[in-house]
Amino acid sequence: xxxxxxxxxxxxxxGACLARPEELLVYECDGLxxxxxxxxxxxxxxxxxxxCRIVRACREFGVPFVPRGxxxxxxxxxxxxxxxxxIECSRMDRIIEVQPIDRYAxxxxxxxxxxxxxxxxxxxxxxxxxxxxQLVCTIGGNVAENSGGPHTLKYGTTTNHVLALELVLPDGxxxxxxxxxxxxxGYDLVxxxxxxxxxxxxVTQVTVRLTPLPERVETLLAIFPxxxxxxxxxxxxxxxxxxxxxLEIIDQRTIAAVEASVYAAGLPLDAGAxxxxxxxxxxxxxxxxxxxxxxxxxxxxxxxxxxxRDASERQRFWRARKGAxxxxxxxxxDLYVHDAVVPxxxxxxxxxxxxxxxxxxxxxxxxxxxxxxxxxxxxxxxDRRDPGELAxxxxxxxxxxxxxxxxxxxxxxxxxxGSEKRDFMGLVFADADLDxxxxxxxxxxxxxxxxxxxIFPSTRFCAESNPKARGYERVPFGS
Amino acid sequence: xxxAPALRALRDALGAECVREDERVLVDGEPLxxxxxxxxxxxxxxxxxxxxxxxxxxxxxxxxxxxxxGNPPRGAAxxxxxxxxxxxxxxxASEGVCHARAGxxxxxxxxxVAPAGWQLPLDPPGPASTLGGALAAAALGPRAQGFGxxxxxxxxxxxxxxxxxxxxxGGRVVKNVTGYDLNKLYTGSLGTLGVIEGAWLxxxxxxxxxxxxxxxxxxxxxACARAFAASRRSATRVALVHAxxxxxxxxxxxxxxxxxxxxxxxxxxxxxxxxxxxxxxxxASVLENLRELQGATPDGRxxxxxxxxxxxxxEAALSRLWQAGADVLxxxxxxxxxxxxxxxxxxxxxxxxxxxxxxxxxxxAGAGAVVLEAAPAWAKRGRDVFGDLAGALPLxxxxxxxxxxxxxxxxxxxxGHL
Numbered sequence: 001x002x003x004x005x006x007x008x009x010x011x012x013x014x015g016a017c018l019a020r021p022e023e024l025l026v027y028e029c030d031g032l033x034x035x036x037x038x039x040x041x042x043x044x045x046x047x048x049x050x051x052c053r054i055v056r057a058c059r060e061f062g063v064p065f066v067p068r069g070x071x072x073x074x075x076x077x078x079x080x081x082x083x084x085x086x087i088e089c090s091r092m093d094r095i096i097e098v099q100p101i102d103r104y105a106x107x108x109x110x111x112x113x114x115x116x117x118x119x120x121x122x123x124x125x126x127x128x129x130x131x132x133x134q135l136v137c138t139i140g141g142n143v144a145e146n147s148g149g150p151h152t153l154k155y156g157t158t159t160n161h162v163l164a165l166e167l168v169l170p171d172g173x174x175x176x177x178x179x180x181x182x183x184x185x186g187y188d189l190v191x192x193x194x195x196x197x198x199x200x201x202x203v204t205q206v207t208v209r210l211t212p213l214p215e216r217v218e219t220l221l222a223i224f225p226x227x228x229x230x231x232x233x234x235x236x237x238x239x240x241x242x243x244x245x246x247l248e249i250i251d252q253r254t255i256a257a258v259e260a261s262v263y264a265a266g267l268p269l270d271a272g273a274x275x276x277x278x279x280x281x282x283x284x285x286x287x288x289x290x291x292x293x294x295x296x297x298x299x300x301x302x303x304x305x306x307x308x309r310d311a312s313e314r315q316r317f318w319r320a321r322k323g324a325x326x327x328x329x330x331x332x333x334d335l336y337v338h339d340a341v342v343p344x345x346x347x348x349x350x351x352x353x354x355x356x357x358x359x360x361x362x363x364x365x366x367x368x369x370x371x372x373x374x375x376x377x378x379x380x381x382x383d384r385r386d387p388g389e390l391a392x393x394x395x396x397x398x399x400x401x402x403x404x405x406x407x408x409x410x411x412x413x414x415x416x417x418g419s420e421k422r423d424f425m426g427l428v429f430a431d432a433d434l435d436x437x438x439x440x441x442x443x444x445x446x447x448x449x450x451x452x453x454x455i456f457p458s459t460r461f462c463a464e465s466n467p468k469a470r471g472y473e474r475v476p477f478g479s
Numbered sequence: 480x481x482x483a484p485a486l487r488a489l490r491d492a493l494g495a496e497c498v499r500e501d502e503r504v505l506v507d508g509e510p511l512x513x514x515x516x517x518x519x520x521x522x523x524x525x526x527x528x529x530x531x532x533x534x535x536x537x538x539x540x541x542x543x544x545x546x547x548x549g550n551p552p553r554g555a556a557x558x559x560x561x562x563x564x565x566x567x568x569x570x571x572a573s574e575g576v577c578h579a580r581a582g583x584x585x586x587x588x589x590x591x592v593a594p595a596g597w598q599l600p601l602d603p604p605g606p607a608s609t610l611g612g613a614l615a616a617a618a619l620g621p622r623a624q625g626f627g628x629x630x631x632x633x634x635x636x637x638x639x640x641x642x643x644x645x646x647x648x649g650g651r652v653v654k655n656v657t658g659y660d661l662n663k664l665y666t667g668s669l670g671t672l673g674v675i676e677g678a679w680l681x682x683x684x685x686x687x688x689x690x691x692x693x694x695x696x697x698x699x700x701x702a703c704a705r706a707f708a709a710s711r712r713s714a715t716r717v718a719l720v721h722a723x724x725x726x727x728x729x730x731x732x733x734x735x736x737x738x739x740x741x742x743x744x745x746x747x748x749x750x751x752x753x754x755x756x757x758x759x760x761x762x763a764s765v766l767e768n769l770r771e772l773q774g775a776t777p778d779g780r781x782x783x784x785x786x787x788x789x790x791x792x793x794e795a796a797l798s799r800l801w802q803a804g805a806d807v808l809x810x811x812x813x814x815x816x817x818x819x820x821x822x823x824x825x826x827x828x829x830x831x832x833x834x835x836x837x838x839x840x841x842x843x844a845g846a847g848a849v850v851l852e853a854a855p856a857w858a859k860r861g862r863d864v865f866g867d868l869a870g871a872l873p874l875x876x877x878x879x880x881x882x883x884x885x886x887x888x889x890x891x892x893x894x895g896h897l
Contacts, residue, residue, distance in 0.1 A: 099789075099791075101790065101791045102789045102790050102791050103790075145656065146656050146660065148654060152654060156631070157654065157656075159660065159663070160627075160631060169874075174870075175870045175871060175874060176869075176870055176871070177871055179787065179847045179848055180789060180847070181787040181788060181789055181814045181847040181848070182787070182814065183787030183814065183815065183847065183848050184787075184847075184848050184871075185848045185849075185850060185865040185866055185868060185894050186865065186868045186871050186872070186875045186893075186894045186895075187664055187667070187668055187672075187871075187874075187875050187878060188617075188630060188663045188664060188666060188667050188668075189664075189871060189874060189875075190663075191630060191660060191662075191663025191664065191666075192659065192660060192661070192663055192664045194660065194663075195656050195659070195660045196659055196660075212711070215713075235573055238573070238574070238575060239572070239573055239596070240684075241596055241684030241685065241686075241687070242684070243684065281713060281744070282713045282714075282743070282744045282747065284743040284744060284746075284747050285713075285740070285741045285743045285744045288741065288742070288743060289741070341650075341652040341653075341654050341655060342652065343571065343574050343576075343651065343652055344573070344574055345571070345573045345574055370654070373652075373653055373654040374652055374653065374654070375654050408650075408651055408652070409650070409652055410650045410652055410655045410657040411657050412655075412656050412657050413652070413654040413655060413656060414654065414656055415656070416656050417656075417657065417658065425657070425658060428650070428657050428658075429647065429648075429657075429658060430646075430647075432644050432645065432646045433646045433647050433648060433658075434658070435644075435646075436638070436640065436644075436646045436648065436661060436673075436882075437648070437658050437659045437661060439878070439881040439882055440659050440661065440664060440878065440881075441659070442877075442881055443874060443877040443878040443881050444874065455658060455659070
């Protein structure tokens with residue numbers, strides 16, 4: 001694109017504009033390595049005004065643009081599918097204001113999730129959403145994806161923690177949405193922008209809610225003979241009225257992978273499943289809850305229940321959970337991390353179906369998931385250089401999504417639709433539903449220049465070609 | 480009254496029994512008739528399609544608890560009621576979710592889920608409040624501090640658009656990023672983008688123990704500081720300060736705290752409240768009365784404002800409103816202050832101006848968004864009850880045009896007189 005790169009260099013300076021093929025290589029994909037496309041250029045602005053000027057330049061040259069945080073997304077959301085300019089916000093990384101009394105912070109989008117919690121910890125506060133990538137992922141990316149994490153069961157996802165946004169619209173205008181108090185008049189546009197996967201504009205400032213650090217944390221690890229009994233324990237906990245901070249299940253195949261890796265946490269190799277329970281709150285409340293969790297786990301068939309005695313033991317328990325993805329790296333060169341949600345009571349049967357799907361396709365499939373939310377993460381280890389195996393991975397992925405939707409679930413709980421699942425939106429939504437979403441899109445980005453080719457099905461998948469879209473003969477849906 | 484051919488067309492679309500000509504409802508002094516009472520979601524969609532065909536704008540009504548909220552309707556003749564779309568369709572006690580139709584009274588949902596140990600933590604004022612109305616108005620009550628706001632309860636919605644197209648968003652699961660989060664857009668949109676037919680709701684476990692405590696007659700600054708401190712206790716679900724005018728302008732406030740949770744936390748925080756606030760056990764009616772006060776206007780014809788404040792500025796805002804002659808109810812933990820002003824008989828513009836001056840004073844003391852929640856029709860003239868949306872207004876306008884191009888849903892009522 002003659003002239004565009006020079007214009008962008010004029011805005012951000014030569015060092016903050018990448019356009020040589022070898023520089024662009026890393027921006028070809030995000031955490032989902034299967035979807036690749038090379039952008040025309042990548043810019044790394046430092047200020048809102050630079051973002052506005054970049055957006056206007058893109059408009060002038062008629063090229064689309066794609067916002068990008070740390071690129072840890074798992075649905076291809078930060079990939080320039082149609083070429084164009086990737087606007088990476090990682091250099092806008094200032095924590096502008098922290099108000100411990102009113103419990104909010106104003107940050108730029110490039111602030112790393114865990115850094116924010118670290119910065120506010122001296123005030124006895126933290127930023128609650130904690131996606132697995134929290135050591136590198138940015139708040140801006142979290143806003144785009146409405147990121148969750150293991151602790152969303154109690155604390156909610158990003159949308160529950162964003163009070164206000166400054167947004168550069170696709171026409172280069174700046175708009176402030178929401179308010180520090182959390183109450184703004186007019187439509188809840190903050191709620192609409194959070195989770196919009198960078199398709200409604202570029203967030204240049206975020207006001208987030210801060211949460212008091214719990215007085216005490218207790219972590220339990222329960223060993224079960226099979227995943228069904230672990231799921232039964234999860235159901236028992238939910239029905240008991242307790243709201244643990246986290247309820248995570250690791251299945252037998254994952255345990256084997258973890259124990260053979262550097263993340264080994266001393267889990268018994270003959271365990272069918274492991275349930276990790278984290279409780280937090282006032283110190284006086286936890287002993288009774290720990291006792292109750294022990295009872296429920298035992299009644300559900302747990303063969304062993306351990307309570308972390310100190311921080312290092314807690315870390316060991318979590319290492320098994322958080323190291324799961326890393327451990328998979330030993331099994332095969334590539335890992336496909338799926339993401340879908342089902343009603344919690346349907347977990348055992350859907351898990352059985354998912355394992356059967358993997359077996360039928362001859363794949364190495366394992367499960368580690370946010371059981372308390374019903375949020376499944378089937379992981380498939382594979383080698384994408386083997387075209388036969390890749391085809392089977394993709395086919396199994398579709399079957400997994402179909403099984404989850406059939407159980408009353410949805411096709412993503414925290415990774416987003418991006419380019420990965422756009423053609424499966426029809427499994428969940430009818431054309432009329434998607435049309436309503438397109439109206440929202442048109443209100444912000446009438447010309448479709450902001451992160452195009454995401455969320456909405458590509459033309460070849462549109463309309464009638466989706467007979468599986470569940471219509472109104474099944475109102476209320478999912479029941 | 481609408482022309483006879485239009486009336487016939489509506490009767491044909493809905494059935495004569497669902498078109499009530501004899502019911503005339505006044506909204507901001509404007510008489511609306513007939514009332515359309517579609518029997519189910521399909522009939523609601525048919526009613527909207529017919530109204531689109533006839534170019535007839537309508538005002539939408541749930542339980543009627545908040546019909547006073549909004550700017551005066553512009554050119555609406557018909558009232559569209561969701562009252563007949565009632566009932567809890569699905570209640571999954573193992574999951575803690577339920578699906579209810581828009582016209583279901585909140586009390587009915589609560590009665591359905593409570594025996595299984597769940598609650599729907601929506602407690603806006605108005606005993607007749609329906610689910611659809613409460614969501615459309617994003618109406619909240621004192622427990623919003625502890626359990627979240629309407630936006631936090633909604634997992635999925637079915638919405639009929641202005642032209643009668645039926646749509647869905649979200650789902651029934653508790654975690655979901657499949658597509659845009661239109662739940663947020665519709666919740667609080669006052670029915671101006673579409674009419675809610677039904678909703679999937681996230682329920683919360685009923686607490687093992689609940690205690691209501693009250694400390695009466697504290698100096699305003701002490702009361703605010705203590706209510707604020709109470710709002711930060713782990714078991715606190717409600718922390719209110721309240722002051723009613725009376726008794727020779729004596730400036731005393733009371734603090735009401737509801738604790739809810741496990742036995743140990745509630746006991747610990749109750750001991751704290753007794754020690755720090757001098758609070759004593761209070762009957763449940765104390766909270767119920769305050770909830771209703773939050774939704775009431777003096778003599779039924781005064782002004783009531785809702786003012787969002789940062790918790791640290793709550794006391795400043797409260798004191799200024801009090802000085803301006805308002806009854807005040809504040810939630811320091813939630814960051815909301817409700818102020819109501821009595822108005823004399825007749826159109827007294829001086830009294831109106833004085834009230835607005837007091838509110839502006841409070842806003843300058845650090846408050847944020849203001850909504851004039853209730854006022855006589857004359858007092859709404861020439862102003863926007865939602866205040867100035869500033870930079871967000873063009874976006875709000877564009878969205879309204881995209882969802883309701885003919886401007887048939889609650890015309891004129893929303894922010895920006897949309």
